[in-house]
Each structure stands twice: as structure tokens, then as C-alpha cells.
Amino acid sequence: MHADVLTRWLPEAIRACYLIAALLFILGLKRMSSPRTARGGVVWAGVGMLLAVLATLLLPGMHHLGLIVLGIAVAGGLAWWSGKRVAMTDMPQMVALYNGMGGGAAAAIGVFELVGAARVAAMGGVDAMAPAALVLAVLGVLIGAVSFSGSLIAFAKLQGWMDRRFVFPGQQVFNVLILLLAVVLGGVLIFAPPAMAVIAGFLLAALAFGLLMTLPIGGADMPVVISLYNALTGLAVAFEGFVLQNEAMIIAGTVVGAAGTLLTQLMAKAMNRSLGNVLFGSFGAAAGEAQAIDGAQKEIEAPDAAVMMAYAERVVIVPGYGMAVAQAQHKIWEFAHQLIERGVKVRFAIHPVAGRMPGHMNVLLAEAGVPYDLIVDMEDVNPEFPNTDVVLVIGANDVVNPVAKTDPASPIYGMPVLDVVAAKQAIVIKRGRGKGFAGIENALFYADNTRMLFGDGQAMAAQLVSELKSLDA
Amino acid sequence: MHADVLTRWLPEAIRACYLIAALLFILGLKRMSSPRTARGGVVWAGVGMLLAVLATLLLPGMHHLGLIVLGIAVAGGLAWWSGKRVAMTDMPQMVALYNGMGGGAAAAIGVFELVGAARVAAMGGVDAMAPAALVLAVLGVLIGAVSFSGSLIAFAKLQGWMDRRFVFPGQQVFNVLILLLAVVLGGVLIFAPPAMAVIAGFLLAALAFGLLMTLPIGGADMPVVISLYNALTGLAVAFEGFVLQNEAMIIAGTVVGAAGTLLTQLMAKAMNRSLGNVLFGSFGAAAGEAQAIDGAQKEIEAPDAAVMMAYAERVVIVPGYGMAVAQAQHKIWEFAHQLIERGVKVRFAIHPVAGRMPGHMNVLLAEAGVPYDLIVDMEDVNPEFPNTDVVLVIGANDVVNPVAKTDPASPIYGMPVLDVVAAKQAIVIKRGRGKGFAGIENALFYADNTRMLFGDGQAMAAQLVSELKSLDA
């Protein structure tokens, strides 16, 4: 009697937990999309996740509970540990890794269902799965597997384990053929009774496609690609959620699928490129011969640069990828802080695609403790450069290159840039004559009112700090 | 065989039509919320509606098709005719009327189902409806009926058929008692086998509550109330949609319910009031004694006013409720047009709650053909008044009253207003010393740089037009 009551209300209560979890996911994501509420958002979503997982443990008829808890504890523990100790700049590859794992999990669930159906078919049973469920299970495996292997390659590239872009003639045709193979095998699974060998071949083809598709993409394009795989994993989760008739999976997966698709587009747009160009094109194929740049780069030494800024009224600091490479954010903030204490009005100007991922600079500056109301967007700061006494560019190149406005033959022509060249004085910290991501010359470095401060970003920032201190001593 | 195929694919095809209709509704509403795409939006939604209705005609097992088509043709024809010939200014009451009809239809569907259940119960049957369906059917009747009778009262008030606010002592207690009666009868329907008499009593109590609740609300608050009833009808439709297991109704109804709720709040907020205050409070209960206004109103004649504006550089026209009363929008636009042709920079400044419904002035000016890029919002225009040579106020009062900023005892204190008093010169067209909606004195009319041009809005605008013409003759 007691057990009877339990089994009656339990499934309803569990479904209620899933409903609440889905609600918390949506509300959490909503909060995450505004800076003021973002911190709370992830906690809301986390509570939803906890609720859903605990409810699932109580689901009637579950076996292998020990194994389940073990798997969660071990993998969760490892993920927790790795997530906690990774450096801020390595976040994108961790997102890629975790996302790939999610895609793999969705694919595994689909394989699990297909294997079960194959077993029924082998014993002469028919129609182990409803047609809609079968189709979505197969699609989920395909998408999930592509996201899995693709994300792992993205992880490896960003981690620096694979530097080269693997390109060979006929590559795109080959990739399309692999995809076709996967689709055909998937079709066989749907229209013929599923067999083990076909399932294995299908899974392998899908994994191979994800791998091959990601290999030729350059490391710097990875954030967009990761975002795409993130959306794909969401979709795969939604499809397998339908197979398992689990509403929380359907809703969370679809929401992420749609949100991720839009986010991918926004990211590509912020880089002034199309998604197709990121996936299949190569950057830098310019239309004509770029204009040559006249003049010479004029150097400056750290003491002079420090004095210039110490006695300026308004200073704008423009960080770029080089600041991330040099891990110079803490020193730069220390320097900025000193300037502020001297009464200088300091602001940080962030270009939408500075660095190698959207918001890269924001994350780094936030890590260093720069309050985000000192950070200004490109649109807001551009009109103010003419009134700015000194702009300190640290490790930025493409995002301050005026040829984007002046030279139609340049590969970055048309990309909005920070108008540093309009400021009264610019000081550029970089190591040498290295090019930026787009691989082109930068007219700013040759401008009359620009001075180059050559050296590693962190070392130079430290030197500026000590020069300022010596001014007061 | 043929018929068999039909009955198999037909219901699926019809459900697909409903799905597409729901999609079109959402996309249509989305388009309607941006001025550039708004016109297309209603067409999208219209296509969805047509599709859903045609699909329903094909639903298997439908009787009385002739009667259905007759009902649609007659009621639809009348609605088409009335909707086409009503004046622009009478739109809000037409929305109220049509909305009430929708609420009534939802209530009728619920009653239909309850009556069916009562018939089964009377013949000794049990559980004609699932519990969830029964609860939602009852809720739908309650909400739909309130929306029906409430909207009809709103219609009558706006149409000018009922001018008085019907107020009597203990009214609110009485209303609550009627609501309680309806809720109790609804509960009886849910927990006991439904009976005809209870259904009738329940319906009557719900209708009475909608009526009584709306009677004491002043005519000028009606737009907010109509928006509320609009949201309620949406909810009722969603509930009855669940009872009929019709996904299009569930989704469209819920979307409208949520959208309408938010819209109601936005409308109330634009009037600087809370929804509770609109429904249960009365306007003008100020905290203390309002400050007296010194000075006298200084008059001007139409010829002088025309000359002043003809030779101004920048003129801003501020329309208000009086322009709607006088139907002066066409004449005012003719006048503005003449000024523009003379090289004067003319703009229309619209306060969010000018008139008696949100967007009232926009609709009127649009009707007169004023292009909407000549129309500026309050936030944009307020900083520009000090540079404006002449402001022409026509029939506006509360929305240009500076006491909203200066006098904490005023009932409109805190409401953002158009800063007309900051302009170099203001000319105010109104008939006499009539007060505005808030019933208070207006300090602008006594300001040094304000001149009063007394007369009916339309007559005065016409006079300004002919004065301008005579300038050129």
C-alpha cells in the first residue's frame, strides 16, 4: 500500500522537478544575458540541474545506481578540478572540451537506444522504436558525434597541441563524401531493421566527419566554431530527449540550440565575417594589392612614455591579443590605477573582436579587477579619441588599423576599428614588427603621432609601473 | 479505401495547419512590435487565421457545417463593415467590443463542454471530463465571461453611452462577494457532478462580476482596462484550447495572455500609475494642498501667432487630447506642411500618454499623413526645447504641465512631462480655461513666454493655415 502510493505520486513529482528545472534554465540564461544579473543566472541554472539530477536518481525502475553515482562522482570531480585550476585565458578550450563531452553523451544515448532496437530486431522483433523516435535518435547520434570529435579538435588546437592547419587538395570534396557516407548509413538504420555493424559504421563516419571538418580551420576562428558545436550539442540533446520522452532535455536542448545558433552568428558578425567563411573560407584572400605604407616607426622609451601619461588629462588604454599572450592585464591595471590616483581620467576601450574570442579582453580585465564601468565600447569611445591626450595600445594590432577605413584592397577593409589614429598621441606596446591576426601592415604604427614601445607586454607594463613610482619618489 | 486514406492523413494535415497558424501568429506579433515591419505582421497573422479556419472546416465528423458558415458569414460581415467605417478615434472601443466577443466565445465553449458533462452526469454517467480539463473549462468560463461583460461596459463608456462613474458605498466589498459567489459555484462544478442550474448560476455570477468591476472605472482609464481584458480573453482561449485539445488555441491564447499582461503593465506605467490604482483607485487624490499659481494668462491672436511661426527657425508642435476632440490633425498637418515649405524646421513632439490611449496622437497624426520621422519622442525632444523658437501646443494640458516637476503636492508630481516651458516661446491652443484629465491648473499657461490662442482646435488650425496663405499673397 505504502509502496503503491509512492509509485503513483513519484513519477508526477519527478516530472514536476523537470518542469521546474527547465524553467530555471530559461530564467538563468535570461539573467546571464545582462551584466548586472549574470552572476545569479548560472546559480539558478545550477539549482535546476541539481534538482533534475536528484529527481532522476529517484526514478522508479532504475538499476546500476552505484555505477551511476560513481560515474558522476569521478567525472564530475575531475571536471570540477580541471575547471577550477585552468587559467582564465584557457577558458575557451575548456568550454570546447566540456561541450564535446555533452555531444558525446547525447550520441552515446542515441547509440544505446539503437543498440537496443538492433537487439530486438536480431531476435526477430519489429518496430522496437516509433518512426519519429528512430529518426531523431539517428539524427542525435550524427550531430552529437560531429560535435564530440569536432570539439576535441578545437580543444587540441586552442591548447596548442596542433598548430598547423591540415589542408590538402580535394579536402572539401572528401569531407562531403564522408558526410554522405554517414547520412546514407543513418538512412539504412532508419529504413532497414537496425544492425550492430551499421550502427558502428555510422558512428565512426560521423566522428570522422567532425574531425575532418574541424582540422582545416585556423585556431583563431575556433571561438565561432565552438559556439556552433555548442548549438549542435543542444540540438542533439533535444533530439535524444524526444527519444527518451524527457521534456527537460527537449526544452533545454532546443533553447540552447536556438540560442547557440544566434550567438554563433553574432560572434561571426562581430568579426565582420560570415559563418560560411569561417567554416570553409580562409582569411586574408584580399581582392587586390594592398597599398604600401610610407614612413618609419618612431620609438619611445618607457620613462618618457610614463611621464607622458602621468601628466595627461585623458588616457585611453586599448588592449589586444598581445596583452593576453603576455598575461599583462594585472600589471596594466596596476599602472592604470596609479594614473587614476594621480588624477588622470583613464578608460579602457575594448573592440568587439580584440583578442581571440568575443569578450576576451573583458574577461581578462575583469580577472585583473578592472571595474566594468571603466570599460567603454567601440561606438562610445570612437568620437572621443580627438579629445584624448594619450592612447596606450598594448598588444592590439588589427583592431586599431586605420587601413580598414582607407584601403579597399585590404582584407580587413570595412571592419569597424578603434579610431586611435585620431588621438593626440598614441603609444604602442608590442614585441617587434610582428603582424596581427590578419597578417597585414598597420598604418597606425607609422603615423606621426605614434610612438612604439617595443618589448613584451608584461615586462613593459611593469616598467611603466616602476617609472611612475619613481616619479613620486 | 480512398476514404480510409483521407481519414488517416486528414487529421495530421489539419494539425500541421494549426502548427503553421501558431507559428504565423507568433511571427506576426513579432513583426507588429516594430514600426518598420508592423504592417506586414497583421497580414501574416491573418494568413494563419485563414489557414486554421479552413482546416477546421475539413475536420472529420463535423456537423452543422451550413450553420457554421452562416454564423461566420453574418457575424464576420457585420464586424468587417463596422470595423471599416468606424472613425480612427473610435478604435479603442471597437477593440473592446471585439475583445469582449472573443471572451464571450471562450466562455460559450466552456459552457458547451460543461453542459455536455452535465448531460452525461444526469444520465448517471461519471467523469465525463478529465479533472484537469474540467478545472480549465470552469476557469475559462469565469475569465471569459468577466472579459465579455467587462469589455462591453468599456465599449459603452468609450462610446459615450455611460458617462457617469457608478460608485456606491461598500461597492468593493459587494464586488468581492460576487466574485466569491462565482468562485464557489465554479468549485461546485468541479467537485460535484455538474448540474445545469449550477452552470447557469456560475455564468451569471461571472458576467455580473465583470460588469460591476468595470462600472466604477473612469472612461479615461479604459485603454488599460481593455488591455487587461484582452490578456484575460487570451488566457480563457488557452484554457478552452486545452479542453478541446487544440494546440493552436493553447499557444495563441497563452502568447496573447502573456503579451497582453506585459502590455497592460507598460500602458499603466506610461501613465505613471499602477494597475491596482487604475482598477481600484481614483485619480487626483493628492497628498496635500497644491501650490497656487501666480500671474495671468496672456492672449494672442491667430495672425500674430502665424507670423511668429512663419519666421521662426525651429517649431515644435505638441498635440494633446484636445486635438483629438477637435479632430484638428488634418488642419494642423496642413499648417505644418506650409511651414516646412517656407523652410521652417517643424517637428511633432508626442508625450507617451498624450490623449486617452497609448499611441493616440501617433495614430491621429499618421491618419492625417504626418510621416513618422517628423515625430519625436519625449526623451529626444526635451533637451532641444531651449533651442526651439516656438512651441505650438494644441489641446495638450497635463503632459506639458511643469508642476509635475516643481510641486510635490500635485497629483501628477513625478510624471515626466514635455519641457515646453523651457522653449523661447509657447503658443497654446485651447477653447478656454478647461482643465485637463488630472483636473489641475497648468503653470505653463501663466508663464511669461506663453501666449494663449483661445478657440476650438480645428477652427484655430484652419485660421492659422489661411493666415499663412495670406502672408504669401
Add this chain to the structure above:
Amino acid sequence: MIDGFVALYIFMLAAFTGYEIIARVPVILHTPLMSGSNFVHGIVLVGAMVALGHADGPLDIAIGFIAVVLAAGNAVGGYVVTERMLEMFKSSRPGGANGEKG
């Protein structure tokens, strides 16, 4: 078949959708949008047709017919009025470049 839980999910998601659609609407469109959403719940006509289509006996027919008449008024009237209101939103520049401004 839609059971209670699935209905709750649909309610939840549809409510989010409706809310988000409106969240960015400019004041100028409040009244047309109220009218437009009034039209959309005219979909109750479908339910009214189903009711009348399954009516059995004079009382049923009467109730069903009332539902159809009221619902048709909602749908058709709502469309006409909304269309007329929105028809008037036009820009003086043909491309409507200023369109987003409201």
C-alpha cells in the same frame, strides 16, 4: 493527446515567447499591438466551430452558434481594425530607413 504536464510546458514556453515579443515594443505601437493581439485570440473561432460541429440537440446548437458568432466577430473585426491602424504607419523616406526609431 496533451496531458497536464505537457500543457504546462507549452504554457510556460508560450508565455515566455509572448512576454519577450512585447518586451521591446515602442509606446507608439501599444494600441495597434493591443489590437493585433486581440485579433490573434480570435483563433477561438476554431474552437467555436468544433463545438458547433459536434453539437447535439437545440441547446448545444444554440450555445455553439453563439460561440461561432461571437468568435467570428472577434476574428474579423480584430483583423480589420488592426489592419487599418497599422496601414497608417509610413515613413516620409521611401526606404523607411528610420524605421527602427519608433
Add this chain to the structure above:
Amino acid sequence: MIDGFVALYIFMLAAFTGYEIIARVPVILHTPLMSGSNFVHGIVLVGAMVALGHADGPLDIAIGFIAVVLAAGNAVGGYVVTERMLEMFKSSRPGGANGEKG
């Protein structure tokens, strides 16, 4: 039970919801939001648990266990990383008055 049509409705509405949530996000939050949505699809853990919980025979158990391990990594890692990223968004003014600016 969710049949195909109801699933389509849920897909449609959830997709709208997801789209609208992102539509207004500032660039500064692109990466944390990518990470946050990565965490949310960690709900796949629930499905993996159900699979392993109904596994029958060694192959099933192996596949199910792989699913659980991968999914747990997604969920836990996604949370930790997102939390760390978002933790860093703070304003210099305590009330966060500038919060909406991004």
C-alpha cells in the same frame, strides 16, 4: 507521452524562447553566455542516467557508463567554468548602477 506534433510545438516555442533570450546580449557577455548555454545542455546527464539505469548486459552498461561520464563532465565542468567567468563581472560602484550598460 509527447507525440510528434506536440514535440514540434515544444521545439518551436523553445526555439523562439532561446532566440529571444540571446537577441539583446552585449558582446562582452558572448563568451560567458556560450559557456552558460554549454552548461545548460549538460542536462543530457539526466538522459545518460536513465540509459545506464535501464542497461541490460555488458555492452549496454558500457555505453551507458560512457554516457554518464561524458555528461557529468559537461554538466560539472560547464558550471565551474561559467561560474568563474561570471564571478568576475563586478562594478566599481557598489550598487551596480551602471549595470545595464555592458
